Amino acid sequence: xxxxxxxxxxxxxxxxxxxxxxxxxxxxxxxxxxxxxxxxxxxxxxxxxxxxxxxxxxxxxxxxxxxxxxxxxxxxxxxxxxxxxxxxxxxxxxxxxxxxxxxxxxxxxxxxxxxxxxx
Amino acid sequence: xxxxxxxxxxxxxxxxxxxxxxxxxxxxxxxxxxxxxxxxxxxxxxxxxxxxxxxxxxxxxxxxxxxxxxxxxxxxxxxxxxxxxxxxxxxxxxxxxxxxxxxxxxxxxxxxxx
Numbered sequence: 364x365x366x367x368x369x370x371x372x373x374x375x376x377x378x379x380x381x382x383x384x385x386x387x388x389x390x391x392x393x394x395x396x397x398x399x400x401x402x403x404x405x406x407x408x409x410x411x412x413x414x415x416x417x418x419x420x421x422x423x424x425x426x427x428x429x430x431x432x433x434x435x436x437x438x439x440x441x442x443x444x445x446x447x448x449x450x451x452x453x454x455x456x457x458x459x460x461x462x463x464x465x466x467x468x469x470x471x472x473x474x475x476x477x478x479x480x481x482x
Numbered sequence: 483x484x485x486x487x488x489x490x491x492x493x494x495x496x497x498x499x500x501x502x503x504x505x506x507x508x509x510x511x512x513x514x515x516x517x518x519x520x521x522x523x524x525x526x527x528x529x530x531x532x533x534x535x536x537x538x539x540x541x542x543x544x545x546x547x548x549x550x551x552x553x554x555x556x557x558x559x560x561x562x563x564x565x566x567x568x569x570x571x572x573x574x575x576x577x578x579x580x581x582x583x584x585x586x587x588x589x590x591x592x593x594x595x596x
Binding site: 408 | 572576
Protein backbone atom coordinates (compact mmCIF):
# COMPACT_ATOMS: atom_id res chain seq x y z
CA UNK A 364 0.00 0.00 0.00
CA UNK A 365 1.10 3.51 -0.72
CA UNK A 366 1.71 6.03 2.03
CA UNK A 367 2.12 9.79 1.86
CA UNK A 368 3.91 11.74 4.58
CA UNK A 369 3.81 15.46 5.17
CA UNK A 370 6.23 16.16 8.01
CA UNK A 371 5.30 19.81 8.58
CA UNK A 372 1.93 20.11 10.34
CA UNK A 373 2.08 23.91 10.28
CA UNK A 374 4.10 26.57 8.52
CA UNK A 375 4.01 30.31 8.16
CA UNK A 376 5.44 32.71 5.62
CA UNK A 377 5.54 36.46 5.20
CA UNK A 378 3.52 37.90 2.37
CA UNK A 379 5.55 38.10 -0.88
CA UNK A 380 8.10 35.58 0.40
CA UNK A 381 8.71 32.03 -0.83
CA UNK A 382 7.82 28.88 1.09
CA UNK A 383 8.39 25.19 0.41
CA UNK A 384 6.11 22.42 1.67
CA UNK A 385 7.53 18.92 1.94
CA UNK A 386 6.00 15.61 0.93
CA UNK A 387 7.44 12.12 0.75
CA UNK A 388 5.73 8.96 -0.37
CA UNK A 389 6.33 5.27 -0.41
CA UNK A 390 5.49 3.06 -3.36
CA UNK A 391 6.83 0.20 -5.38
CA UNK A 392 5.15 1.46 -8.54
CA UNK A 393 7.12 3.02 -11.36
CA UNK A 394 4.23 4.87 -12.96
CA UNK A 395 2.00 7.08 -10.85
CA UNK A 396 0.74 10.60 -10.37
CA UNK A 397 1.26 13.13 -7.63
CA UNK A 398 -0.91 16.06 -6.71
CA UNK A 399 -1.03 19.04 -4.42
CA UNK A 400 -4.47 20.15 -3.31
CA UNK A 401 -5.32 23.30 -1.39
CA UNK A 402 -8.15 23.45 1.15
CA UNK A 403 -8.96 27.03 2.21
CA UNK A 404 -11.23 27.82 5.16
CA UNK A 405 -14.24 27.17 2.91
CA UNK A 406 -12.98 23.54 2.94
CA UNK A 407 -13.41 22.92 -0.77
CA UNK A 408 -10.48 20.94 -2.14
CA UNK A 409 -8.84 22.76 -5.01
CA UNK A 410 -6.25 21.26 -7.30
CA UNK A 411 -3.02 23.25 -7.23
CA UNK A 412 -0.67 21.20 -9.38
CA UNK A 413 -0.08 17.66 -10.67
CA UNK A 414 2.98 15.70 -11.75
CA UNK A 415 3.27 12.55 -13.81
CA UNK A 416 6.03 10.27 -12.54
CA UNK A 417 7.27 9.47 -16.04
CA UNK A 418 8.00 13.14 -16.69
CA UNK A 419 11.37 14.38 -15.52
CA UNK A 420 10.43 18.02 -15.90
CA UNK A 421 8.99 19.58 -12.78
CA UNK A 422 5.45 20.91 -13.12
CA UNK A 423 4.74 24.62 -12.71
CA UNK A 424 1.51 26.59 -12.42
CA UNK A 425 2.07 30.32 -12.16
CA UNK A 426 3.48 30.93 -8.65
CA UNK A 427 3.38 27.23 -7.77
CA UNK A 428 6.08 24.76 -8.72
CA UNK A 429 7.20 21.35 -7.56
CA UNK A 430 10.52 19.68 -6.98
CA UNK A 431 9.96 16.06 -7.94
CA UNK A 432 12.75 13.69 -6.94
CA UNK A 433 11.63 10.24 -8.06
CA UNK A 434 14.56 8.29 -6.66
CA UNK A 435 14.16 9.96 -3.28
CA UNK A 436 10.35 9.68 -3.48
CA UNK A 437 10.03 13.34 -2.66
CA UNK A 438 7.52 15.84 -4.02
CA UNK A 439 7.79 19.32 -2.52
CA UNK A 440 5.66 22.35 -3.37
CA UNK A 441 7.18 25.80 -3.70
CA UNK A 442 4.96 28.84 -3.47
CA UNK A 443 6.58 32.03 -4.71
CA UNK A 444 5.41 35.57 -3.93
CA UNK A 445 3.06 34.27 -1.23
CA UNK A 446 -0.32 35.97 -1.03
CA UNK A 447 -2.86 36.17 1.77
CA UNK A 448 -5.19 34.01 -0.29
CA UNK A 449 -2.66 31.19 -0.14
CA UNK A 450 -3.55 30.66 3.52
CA UNK A 451 -4.96 27.13 3.59
CA UNK A 452 -4.33 23.48 4.34
CA UNK A 453 -2.21 21.88 1.66
CA UNK A 454 -2.50 18.18 0.95
CA UNK A 455 -0.10 16.04 -1.01
CA UNK A 456 -1.73 13.09 -2.74
CA UNK A 457 -0.59 9.99 -4.64
CA UNK A 458 -2.46 8.09 -7.32
CA UNK A 459 -1.60 4.77 -8.88
CA UNK A 460 -3.26 4.36 -12.24
CA UNK A 461 -5.48 1.34 -12.67
CA UNK A 462 -4.77 -0.75 -15.74
CA UNK A 463 -7.79 -3.01 -15.36
CA UNK A 464 -10.20 -0.55 -16.90
CA UNK A 465 -12.49 -0.60 -13.90
CA UNK A 466 -10.16 0.58 -11.17
CA UNK A 467 -10.71 3.34 -8.73
CA UNK A 468 -7.76 5.59 -9.53
CA UNK A 469 -7.70 6.01 -5.79
CA UNK A 470 -6.05 9.03 -4.23
CA UNK A 471 -3.99 8.53 -1.08
CA UNK A 472 -3.62 11.75 0.90
CA UNK A 473 -1.11 12.97 3.42
CA UNK A 474 -2.34 14.54 6.64
CA UNK A 475 -1.76 18.05 5.38
CA UNK A 476 0.27 21.15 6.16
CA UNK A 477 -1.46 24.23 7.49
CA UNK A 478 0.06 27.27 5.82
CA UNK A 479 -0.48 30.76 7.18
CA UNK A 480 0.55 33.78 5.14
CA UNK A 481 1.33 36.72 7.42
CA UNK A 482 0.75 40.26 6.18
CA UNK B 483 -17.70 23.27 -18.18
CA UNK B 484 -18.13 20.67 -15.49
CA UNK B 485 -19.55 21.45 -12.06
CA UNK B 486 -20.17 19.32 -9.01
CA UNK B 487 -22.82 19.98 -6.39
CA UNK B 488 -23.32 18.61 -2.92
CA UNK B 489 -26.18 19.04 -0.50
CA UNK B 490 -26.91 19.77 2.11
CA UNK B 491 -23.97 21.98 2.97
CA UNK B 492 -24.37 21.40 6.69
CA UNK B 493 -26.32 18.78 8.60
CA UNK B 494 -26.85 18.15 12.31
CA UNK B 495 -28.36 14.77 13.08
CA UNK B 496 -29.03 12.77 16.26
CA UNK B 497 -27.37 9.43 16.85
CA UNK B 498 -29.40 6.62 15.37
CA UNK B 499 -31.08 8.74 12.70
CA UNK B 500 -30.81 8.01 8.96
CA UNK B 501 -28.60 9.91 6.57
CA UNK B 502 -28.75 10.82 2.90
CA UNK B 503 -26.14 13.02 1.24
CA UNK B 504 -26.38 13.79 -2.43
CA UNK B 505 -23.77 14.60 -5.04
CA UNK B 506 -24.47 15.51 -8.67
CA UNK B 507 -22.15 16.34 -11.53
CA UNK B 508 -22.98 18.46 -14.56
CA UNK B 509 -21.26 18.78 -17.89
CA UNK B 510 -19.79 15.30 -18.24
CA UNK B 511 -20.96 11.78 -18.99
CA UNK B 512 -20.15 8.52 -17.24
CA UNK B 513 -17.84 10.06 -14.66
CA UNK B 514 -16.04 8.05 -12.02
CA UNK B 515 -17.46 9.22 -8.69
CA UNK B 516 -15.98 9.13 -5.19
CA UNK B 517 -17.04 9.73 -1.60
CA UNK B 518 -14.36 10.81 0.88
CA UNK B 519 -14.57 11.60 4.58
CA UNK B 520 -12.33 14.05 6.37
CA UNK B 521 -12.27 13.81 10.15
CA UNK B 522 -11.22 16.86 12.13
CA UNK B 523 -7.54 17.69 11.61
CA UNK B 524 -6.90 14.75 9.31
CA UNK B 525 -6.52 13.93 5.65
CA UNK B 526 -9.12 12.42 3.38
CA UNK B 527 -10.20 8.82 3.54
CA UNK B 528 -11.83 7.19 0.52
CA UNK B 529 -15.16 5.59 1.44
CA UNK B 530 -16.73 4.52 -1.87
CA UNK B 531 -16.19 4.84 -5.57
CA UNK B 532 -18.32 4.13 -8.62
CA UNK B 533 -17.42 3.62 -12.26
CA UNK B 534 -21.02 3.43 -13.48
CA UNK B 535 -24.72 3.24 -12.62
CA UNK B 536 -25.33 0.68 -9.92
CA UNK B 537 -21.60 -0.11 -9.58
CA UNK B 538 -20.29 0.65 -6.10
CA UNK B 539 -17.01 -0.34 -4.52
CA UNK B 540 -16.37 0.08 -0.81
CA UNK B 541 -12.96 0.87 0.58
CA UNK B 542 -13.70 0.94 4.29
CA UNK B 543 -16.16 -1.28 6.19
CA UNK B 544 -18.62 0.86 8.11
CA UNK B 545 -22.30 1.54 8.63
CA UNK B 546 -22.42 3.78 5.56
CA UNK B 547 -23.55 2.77 2.08
CA UNK B 548 -23.52 4.41 -1.33
CA UNK B 549 -25.71 4.22 -4.40
CA UNK B 550 -25.59 5.54 -7.92
CA UNK B 551 -29.13 5.60 -9.29
CA UNK B 552 -28.28 7.85 -12.24
CA UNK B 553 -25.18 8.46 -14.30
CA UNK B 554 -24.29 11.72 -12.61
CA UNK B 555 -25.80 11.19 -9.16
CA UNK B 556 -24.03 9.65 -6.20
CA UNK B 557 -25.71 9.21 -2.82
CA UNK B 558 -24.19 8.43 0.56
CA UNK B 559 -26.54 6.88 3.10
CA UNK B 560 -26.81 5.41 6.53
CA UNK B 561 -29.68 3.71 8.31
CA UNK B 562 -28.43 4.64 11.80
CA UNK B 563 -25.79 7.29 12.37
CA UNK B 564 -23.01 6.89 14.91
CA UNK B 565 -21.14 9.65 16.72
CA UNK B 566 -18.03 8.59 14.79
CA UNK B 567 -19.76 9.43 11.51
CA UNK B 568 -19.27 13.14 12.20
CA UNK B 569 -16.96 14.79 9.72
CA UNK B 570 -16.68 16.57 6.43
CA UNK B 571 -17.85 14.56 3.42
CA UNK B 572 -16.48 15.33 0.01
CA UNK B 573 -17.67 14.03 -3.31
CA UNK B 574 -15.27 13.99 -6.26
CA UNK B 575 -15.40 13.08 -9.93
CA UNK B 576 -12.99 12.30 -12.73
CA UNK B 577 -13.55 11.75 -16.39
CA UNK B 578 -13.20 8.09 -17.41
CA UNK B 579 -10.93 9.03 -20.31
CA UNK B 580 -7.44 7.61 -20.29
CA UNK B 581 -4.63 9.79 -18.94
CA UNK B 582 -7.14 12.06 -17.20
CA UNK B 583 -6.39 11.11 -13.63
CA UNK B 584 -7.26 14.33 -11.83
CA UNK B 585 -10.14 14.22 -9.39
CA UNK B 586 -12.21 17.34 -8.87
CA UNK B 587 -13.99 17.91 -5.61
CA UNK B 588 -17.35 19.32 -4.62
CA UNK B 589 -17.90 21.91 -1.88
CA UNK B 590 -18.51 19.25 0.77
CA UNK B 591 -21.08 18.53 3.47
CA UNK B 592 -20.33 19.14 7.12
CA UNK B 593 -22.05 16.46 9.23
CA UNK B 594 -22.35 16.68 12.98
CA UNK B 595 -23.86 13.73 14.81
CA UNK B 596 -25.01 14.50 18.36
